[in-house]
Amino acid sequence: MRKKILSLLLSGVLIASMLSGCGSADTSSAKETGDTVNIIVWEGSYPDELFENFEKETGIHVNCSYITNTDEILAKLIATEGESDYDFIDLESAYVKPFVDNNLLAEIDYSNIPNVKKLDEKCMGVVGDDDNTYTCPSGGYYYTLVVYNKETCPIEIKSFRDLADPALEGEICSVSSTITLFGMALTALGYQPDSTTESDYEAAADLWVEIKKNIKAFTPATYQSLENGECSVALCYDYGKLMSNLDNWDKYDVATLDSPIESYSSTWAIPSGAAHKKEAEMLMNYMLSDEGYLERVNYYPQMLSTEGVRAIAPKEIADSPAFNLREDVTDGAWMVPVSDEQIELMDKYLTKFMSN
């Protein structure tokens, strides 16, 4: 009898625990009080203190989750027609267009974000949302660069195709984003970075087959591999982090390529079904304030895009070579949205060159 009761109880607990995960998250209490904003951002981009200080100033608690993949958020929002547990998303520029085209984002009320006016004019607008109706810029631009160690790099790199030089065998570490890999190869071969012609991707994959022979690692932390001496060349996003160490200023440099490089920006957006839109906008405003911006910059070195933050930022960030790039490096930099057609081709040829 006791066993029977126990098994019944256990069944009940199991079923209850499983069913508790079903259905939408209960945000009703938060909705009523409006004291919480649920955000999903890239890990390592924002310090916890930033959100704690925001809570101290406004009384709004920031409930933070981390993005593993933007495509996952996109698919979920399409499936729920914009209904989301999140009120705030970190959105990289390549993804803005599909989010906007599918009506997944709410229009931003800039009367709640007066600090946006402080941003440099060149930061405004993003591919897919030219007038920032649905996305708020978080700051300046980032670039995908070919960075090399001046002492150990065996050749002078003048072109992206030079990365296939046999002298660089085992010397390169690279980011692994397909948009970056194909975009850089396509432009190096004279094609458009957002090409949808299959033969262009075939040629880009052939170039990558050659470059891959020299790749030591595809890693998100390319600057660490450079600093540790594992590689002497990197196709990287994190030049800013590398240059946050003053000793590295004379040690590393950026190659000037004969083809344009990738540029991207980070924007903030609000899903169309967000429960705490105003709170999300208040958070955006705080993060664009001089103090908020400085906290972000100190945690993750990045371009300084307001007069206020330029005046108070540490010298090693303000004067960093990473945020004062030569014009010949950034000239003609491209920023493209990513479409389903491109993704299909990129996936096909990524499998081809990676399985080679």
Place this chain on the structure above:
Amino acid sequence: MKIIANKEYLKIKRRSKLSEIFMCMPLSVWVVCLILLPLCYLLFMSFMTKGPMGTIKYVFSVDSYVRMLEPEYFSVFKKSLYIAFISTVVNIVLGYPMAYFIASKVKMSSTLMLMLMLPFWTCALVTIYSFVIMFSNAGLINNFLMALGIIDKPIDMLYNNFSVSVGMVYELLPFAVMPMYSSIEKMDKNFIEASKDLGAGPIKTFFKITLPLTKPGIYAAIILTFIPCIGYYMITDMLGGGTTLLIGNVIYNQFTAARDWPFGAALSCILSAAIILMMFIYTKLGGDLDNLGA
């Protein structure tokens, strides 16, 4: 009298059946809801069509299965099987002497088993990342050796076969050792004594007596090591530099960057089918699935 006894018997039988059902219920609910239903959905999804922006169109199609016949995917499967095979061999070769040693040290065996289980206590991602920190050119080992003056410049230990092998062994060795230990421990030691009495040396005794008697443990270790190895792409990605595309990478890509869930589901189904086939072969060879711990 007989009728009453029969009724009583039927009542007791019905009760015990009911109690059996109740006893099985928690596990049955768990298995159905969290294993069978998701697997059925995966199979269903694999026959659907890819929709725009990572969505699924509920239109029947076998395109995902046809696509798998392309040579690239065959090459990826082949590489995954090869890496799983090598890792399994390394784990068995290293694990068997270890299991034998643990089984022979009766007093210390529980402590040794506890030490062997240590990798299970931490998240695999954390332990793998700790190897990245240890093996890097500016890592613990290189710094230590350079401080002692043993080496002048760092030894390349990261992003090569060495680091991948260490990671694979560290993560999967317990799966190999446990069933082999159990098999060796259960073995009747009198056979070894008899072999010695009949004049066989230690090597002959090992190959003629110990190895055949512990075969079930070795088979179980192969199954338990090989299966997780096929889908284990984290180690090759983080310690090997991610230059080799494995089936796990392709499946992950389909559910994320490639936005093709039906194809990802089809690849997962084929991988599951391959594993079931291996289990089937294992049972046909005399293996016992009820006793994978040997």
